[in-house]
C-alpha cells in the first residue's frame with residue numbers, strides 16, 4: 001500500500017500549500033545511524049506509536065527504571081491518541097517525527113514526503129507544544145526525494161544501528177533481548193516499536209535489556225543527548 005488515502009481537508013490544504021523552492025541534491029547529507037564515542041551511552045528509540053495499549057506500559061517500564069528514550073511518532077496516531085502523546089511528553093522523553101501515515105516513501109513525490117513530515121509536525125506541536133527536530137523515514141527508506149524533503153523541512157535524519165526486528169511476530173521477548181545484548185556497543189541507536197504488531201514481546205524484552213545493559217555500565221540517553229556525547 002502506498003499509504004492511506006488522502007482526506008478531503010488535506011487535499012484542500014495541499015492545493016493551497018506553498019510550492020517548495022527548487023532544491024539541489026546534497027550528497028554529503030547522510031542519516032545518523034550511531035555515533036563514535038568511548039562513552040558507554042546508548043539511545044533507545046520507539047517507532048510507530050503512540051499506541052493506546054502498549055505505549056503507556058512501555059512508559060511505565062521506562063519510568064520505573066529512570067530511562068529516557070526517544071519516540072518517533074506517526075501523526076495519524078498522535079491525532080488518534082493525543083492523551084498518550086501528552087504522557088510521552090510529560091514523562092520527559094524526546095519526540096521525533098516518523099511521518100503521518102507510515103507510507104512507502106518510494107511511491108511518494110518529494111512534495112508528498114515533505115507534506116507527510118509537516119503534517120505530523122503540526123499534530124505533534126498542537127498536542128504537546130514540541131517542535132521535533134529529528135525525522136526517521138518509515139522503513140529507513142533513503143531516496144533523493146527523501147533527502148531533499150527532509151533537508152527543506154529542517155530536520156536531522158536519524159536511522160538506527162541495532163535492529164532486534166521486534167515487529168516480527170516470530171520474535172519472542174528473549175530473542176529480541178538477546179539480539180540487542182549481543183550487538184550493542186557504545187554510541188548505538190536501538191530500534192524498537194511501541195506501535196505495530198508485536199509490542200507485547202517488546203515490552204517483555206525491555207526490562208531484561210535495561211537491567212543487563214545497566215549492569216554492563218551503559219547509560220541510556222535521548223537522541224539529543226547522544227549527539228551531544230559525540231561533540
Ligand SMILES: [Zn+2]
Nearest residue numbers: 047048138139
Ligand atoms: Zn515505522
